[in-house]
Amino acid sequence: MNTSSNKNNQAKLITIVAVQLLGAFLALAAPLKEGDPFPNLTQFGLEGVVPDIHGKVVIVDFFASWCHPCQESFPVMEELYKQYAGKGLVIIAVNVDKNKADMDDFLKTHPASFVILRDASNKLVSQVKIPTMPSSFLLDRDGKIHAFHRGFKGDETRKQYIGEIEALLK
Amino acid sequence: MKTRHLLLLALLAASGLLTGCVNVQPWERGNLADPTMTAGNPLGNSMSEHMWFSREAASGGRGVGGGGCGCN
DSSP: OHHHHHHHHHHHHHHHHHHHHHHHHHHTOOOOOTTSBOOOGGGSOOBSOOOOOTTOEEEEEEEOTTOHHHHHHHHHHHHHHHHHGGGTEEEEEEEOOSSHHHHHHHHHHSOOSSEEEEOTTOHHHHHHTOSSSSEEEEEOTTSBEEEEEESOOTHHHHHHHHHHHHHHHO | OHHHHHHHHHHHHHHHHHHHOOOOOGGGOTTTTSGGGSSSOHHHHHHHHHHHHHHHTOOOOSSOTTSSOOOO
């Protein structure tokens, strides 16, 4: 009786350890890398209208009102959008602010004509696990990650974007 | 048997610690990025800064923008 009770306790302990280790593993799961398909944006309950990006070259840019480099990146995104939208570029900026009012204030001072979505529940950003703010993914026409931009480094990042976008739009 | 129990307990404690290692994710740093999160006295610092740069005709040099949001 005692032996079977001990075995039961051990089995319970082993189960708890296994569950906790699995949790730790999931928490450390690897982020997306180049060549990976980008998650389907319609599956995350994003606020706003998700555009049809089938066969398009897409920039998915994560931003927040409190992020200073995002304030620098927005005018560049706008410039890129105006320059390449006619050739098949779609820019989707995904906001991760806790309060929508903060995003609205940001957009008043940094107007954008490209698509703005809001990841209020942080489901999408938690899945793609961006390492810093801002971060952006450049997707090819097949929806796969062609390039990843960590942060925004002014003209250097702008030139990289132009080179990559023109190569993809050819 | 006691050794096995101790081993299991040690594993349990270790795995508990592993799950406890949670980082503040980059997209969750809005509060940390607030200027009021700057070390010291943010309001007092900005007033001191104002006084110094007005008097010395200089500015900057204290702290960094963003207060630890991890941007870039």
